[in-house]
Amino acid sequence: MSKFEFPTSIISRPVYGTLEPRDGSAHLMIADATGAQAILDVATPDMMAKAHIIYIPKGAEFGHRLRALNPAQYYEGPSYAAAEQRIAKAFGDAKMGLQVYLSGSEGVMGQAQHAAMQAGVPHTAIQTEHRGSTARRMQCVHCKGITEDVATDPFQCSHCGLHLFVRDHYSRRLAAYQGVNIDAEDPGNVPEAKGIYE
Amino acid sequence: MTLQFNDETFRDDYSFHNSDRALKRFPFPFHEDSYMYSVNMEQHQGGPADSIYEKRFDVDEHYVSEMRDRAMVLADDPLRCQSLPHMTLAGWDLLELIMVSKSEDYPDLFELHRDGDQWRWVNKPMGIDDSFTFLDEATLPYGPMEYITRQTQGDFCVLDQRDDNLWMDAGTITTQADWSLDFDLGMNFFEWHAPVPMAHEKGIFVRALKFLLNIQQGAPARRLNWTLTVNPLLDTSPENYHKWGIQKTSMTPETVGAKQHLRVELQTFFRLPRSNALVFPIRCYLCSFQDLTKTPKWARRLHRVIRDLPDELATYKGFIDNRPMMLDYLSQFDDGLPTSLGIWPDLDTEPALQKRLI
Ligand code: HEM
Numbered sequence: 109m110s111k112f113e114f115p116t117s118i119i120s121r122p123v124y125g126t127l128e129p130r131d132g133s134a135h136l137m138i139a140d141a142t143g144a145q146a147i148l149d150v151a152t153p154d155m156m157a158k159a160h161i162i163y164i165p166k167g168a169e170f171g172h173r174l175r176a177l178n179p180a181q182y183y184e185g186p187s188y189a190a191a192e193q194r195i196a197k198a199f200g201d202a203k204m205g206l207q208v209y210l211s212g213s214e215g216v217m218g219q220a221q222h223a224a225m226q227a228g229v230p231h232t233a234i235q236t237e238h239r240g241s242t243a244r245r246m247q248c249v250h251c252k253g254i255t256e257d258v259a260t261d262p263f264q265c266s267h268c269g270l271h272l273f274v275r276d277h278y279s280r281r282l283a284a285y286q287g288v289n290i291d292a293e294d295p296g297n298v299p300e301a302k303g304i305y306e
Numbered sequence: 307m308t309l310q311f312n313d314e315t316f317r318d319d320y321s322f323h324n325s326d327r328a329l330k331r332f333p334f335p336f337h338e339d340s341y342m343y344s345v346n347m348e349q350h351q352g353g354p355a356d357s358i359y360e361k362r363f364d365v366d367e368h369y370v371s372e373m374r375d376r377a378m379v380l381a382d383d384p385l386r387c388q389s390l391p392h393m394t395l396a397g398w399d400l401l402e403l404i405m406v407s408k409s410e411d412y413p414d415l416f417e418l419h420r421d422g423d424q425w426r427w428v429n430k431p432m433g434i435d436d437s438f439t440f441l442d443e444a445t446l447p448y449g450p451m452e453y454i455t456r457q458t459q460g461d462f463c464v465l466d467q468r469d470d471n472l473w474m475d476a477g478t479i480t481t482q483a484d485w486s487l488d489f490d491l492g493m494n495f496f497e498w499h500a501p502v503p504m505a506h507e508k509g510i511f512v513r514a515l516k517f518l519l520n521i522q523q524g525a526p527a528r529r530l531n532w533t534l535t536v537n538p539l540l541d542t543s544p545e546n547y548h549k550w551g552i553q554k555t556s557m558t559p560e561t562v563g564a565k566q567h568l569r570v571e572l573q574t575f576f577r578l579p580r581s582n583a584l585v586f587p588i589r590c591y592l593c594s595f596q597d598l599t600k601t602p603k604w605a606r607r608l609h610r611v612i613r614d615l616p617d618e619l620a621t622y623k624g625f626i627d628n629r630p631m632m633l634d635y636l637s638q639f640d641d642g643l644p645t646s647l648g649i650w651p652d653l654d655t656e657p658a659l660q661k662r663l664i
Contacts, residue, residue, distance in 0.1 A: 120493065120500035249486055249544045252385070270548055277501050281492035288544055292551030293627075 112242055115305070117276045122218065124238040132233075133205030135159040136198055137179075138220045140188070142240035143212020144170030150209065151177050160198060162191055164216060168240075188216050188256075195220060199227035211237040215245030215256055218283030225280070242305055247284040248272060254284055260301040262290045271298045308414065311370040311431055317378075322538035324597055325367055332593045333358050333570045334601075334649050335530040339610040343505045343619075345513045350528035350574050354650075358572055359528070362407040363458060364589065365415065370431050372459050372481075372540065379480040379541050380456070385488045386543070387452050389464070389476035396464050396476065397451030398441055399578035400585050404454050429457055451476055460572075460589030463487075465495075467582055472518060474498055481540040481590045483533045483569065484547065484624065503618040518584060523577040530649075531571045533623045534632075538567050538592045557628060562635045563596035566628070568608070595632070599639050603656040607645050609636035 114123070127150040135155050137147050144163060148170070151159070160181040163174055171184050185191040208224055210217040217236050224234055243257040253267025261274035265287065272287030279286070291298050314321045324332070335341075353359025358366075379386055389397060405427055409418035417428040423440040434457065438445035446453045455462045455478035464476035471494045479487035490498040495515045496506075505511060521527055535542055536554045557565050572589040599605035613633055620626040641661035646652050 118500040119506065120497040247489065249489060250546075250548050252488070275501075277489070279489050279491075279493065280497075282489065286486070286489055286544075289548040289551065292548045293555055295552070 112238065112305075114238070114242075120278045121276050122214070122236075122278060122280070124217070124236045127209050127211060127235050127237045129155055130207045130235075132207030133158070133203055135207050135209065136162075136202070137209040137211075138162045138195065138216065139210070140164040140212035140216040140240075141166040141168040142170070143210075143216070143237070144168065144174055146211035146237040146239050147209065148173060148177070153178075156180070162195060162198070164188055164191060164212075188219055192219075192223075195223050196227070199224050199229060202227060202229060206233060208234040209237075210234065211239050213241045213243060213257070214238065215243070215283065218245060218278075218280065222280060222283045242303075244274065244285045244304065245283060246272070246274060246287045247279070247282050248287045250289060254282070255287075258285075258287075259303060261304045262298060262301055263287070274304055309365065309369075309431075310367060312367045314368070314371045316371070316375045316538055316540040320537050320539075322368070322371075322592065324593055327356075328367055329593065329597055329600065330651065331357055331366075332598070333530055333572055333591055334598070334604050334607075334651070335532040335568075335570050336607050336611050337649050338647060339607050339645060340614050341611045341619075342616075343502075343508065343510055345510055345517065347514070347517055347527050347529045347575075350526040358589075358591070361411040362526070362574075363404060363411070363460075363587070364572070365408070365412055365431075365459065369459055373432060373457060375540050376456060376478075376480045379543075380478075383545060386480050386545075387455070387478040388487060388491055389449060389451055390466075390492065393451070393464055393466065393476035393581075393583070394443065394449065396466070396578055396581035396583035396585070397449055397454075399581050399583065400462070400464060401450040401454040402440070403576060403578065403585070404458050408458075432457060452478060458587075460587045463586040463588070464578075465584045465586060467519065467584060470519065471495055472515065472584060480543075482543055482588070483531075483535075483571070484542055484544055486544045488545075501622070503622050504616070518575060521575050521577050521584060523579050526574055526576040528572065528574045531573055533569050534625045534628075535567045535569045535592065536565055536628070538594075540590065540592075542569075554624070554628065557631060559631060559634060562628075562631050563599070564594055566595045566632060566635075567592045568595070568598060595635065599636070601651045601653065602659045603645050603652055605636070605639035605659060606641070606643065609633070609640040612636060 127146050129150050129152055139147050156177050156179045159179040161174055161179045163184045165171055175182055210220050243259040245256050246258045247254050248265040251268035255266045262271050264271050270289045271291055273290040275286045277286045316322050358364045405418045408416040415430050419426040425440050426437045428435045461479045461481050463474055465472040466475040474490050474493050477487045499511050570591045574587050576585050639659055
């Protein structure tokens with residue numbers, strides 16, 4: 109599957125690379141949906157002997173192939189929120205030399221990256237690779253509610269109902285883009301929603 | 307000179323007003339007839355008598371009313387004041403800097419009595435007389451940064467310095483030009499400036515950061531920034547944009563002079579002693595077009611700057627839709643005569659407007 113090329117954007121917007129195998133005392137790999145493919149591409153038997161894979165399928169069917177890699181630890185969960193405490197513990201328990209591999213949607217990579225930074229994992233030990241959905245995790249600047257997997261612009265806040273313009277401004281602390289009311293100066297004039305990159 | 311504090315509002319009925327003194331000392335931000343972003347920084351070591359540059363933290367006639375407005379904003383949205391856990395010491399540094407500066411610069415308004423770590427702070431305009439133990443949070447009603455910034459005009463960003471960068475790890479932000487502390491908290495200098503057009507390409511932020519990283523204790527710096535705001539609304543936050551945005555469409559050719567305000571930020575930079583953090587006060591001054599055009603030099607220049615400002619900046623600053631109406635208004639004053647260099651009004655030397663006397 110070809111990878112989506114994000115258009116160049118402002119400096120706060122994250123950029124992603126391609127996962128590469130690295131030497132490490134342990135390997136923590138977190139992926140959602142087709143992000144599994146990036147892990148399949150990078151995995152080596154050596155790595156797997158010291159690997160913990162956390163996978164959120166979101167309907168994709170890579171679980172059995174990841175499990176077949178024979179990682180030291182394997183977990184599959186229904187959502188990032190469900191896996192969050194487990195991920196926080198994995199980072200909290202991390203020893204020197206941990207390598208982190210994140211792949212899949214921006215929302216899952218962003219949240220996992222934030223959890224890693226919180227736990228003091230050096231950013232040089234974290235790799236990311238975008239795969240699959242280009243939807244965004246978004247914070248409504250008005251009500252502060254976060255909506256996962258926002259694919260269109262504008263979109264209606266799932267918390268307060270305001271129609272929001274999807275900005276490129278991104279907060280790593282919140283692991284979210286910013287949504288700002290689009291019809292504040294002309295109430296009711298909400299353009300037709302389009303894909304964010306259309 | 308004793309200050310008279312206005313009883314005024316920055317919302318609803320907008321009773322905000324500037325006295326003649328305030329107009330005279332308004333920090334007009336354009337030193338020539340055009341404007342573009344630049345690394346416009348200079349030392350902050352006083353300035354002409356009675357100018358806004360004279361004191362370290364300028365206290366003016368709007369003080370008490372501005373603090374009332376801040377208290378309302380914080381009651382509605384406590385997330386406008388946040389401090390990450392490692393920033394508490396910087397908060398104490400800031401409290402000390404402001405208390406020492408204000409009690410020295412305005413002894414008739416503020417007093418600081420120190421006996422070891424037992425401090426007593428008297429703020430006469432706000433009717434505050436508090437005793438507390440320096441560096442003991444339990445002895446203040448708020449964290450140190452929140453305590454002192456509820457008593458000091460202007461927004462405050464407190465930046466942690468590490469990895470050759472500045473990190474927005476604390477702040478009290480209730481009078482901002484449309485950016486969110488809650489969203490930008492934890493970002494570095496380049497990240498929080500990401501939405502600004504043109505300046506990254508010009509290398510302005512790389513040079514500005516280098517300058518800031520080298521600011522030493524006792525050698526603060528300053529710069530002016532500006533935007534335009536319809537009505538003297540202090541809280542132009544993105545958080546409340548869905549409520550105030552509509553006001554931008556409320557101007558008519560008859561009301562533009564009274565409603566359209568130039569919003570100038572005096573931004574200063576101080577190194578803090580214990581934490582090595584940098585504090586960035588952003589002091590907001592508002593003035594209506596109608597009042598600004600009473601100063602001939604400013605009337606001429608404001609018209610030319612607004613007229614010639616690149617569309618990217620007018621869009622970013624949020625006034626591109628209203629620009630034609632503003633220009634219709636401002637062009638009535640511009641007689642085409644040259645203007646003297648520098649920001650000062652030069653009332654004694656600049657000729658009266660030839661074009662229209664109102
Ligand atoms: C450490 C201190 C500083 C802080 C905390 C700070 C913060 C900010 C923030 C939050 C914005 C709004 C960005 C947005 O649209 O979301 C901004 C805008 C801007 N900043 Fe800074 N800034 C600092 C220092 C500087 C310096 C030293 C310069 C110097 C040249 C500068 C130049 C600008 C410019 C040109 C804009 C766009 C303003 C406009 O057009 O209205 N900043 N700054």
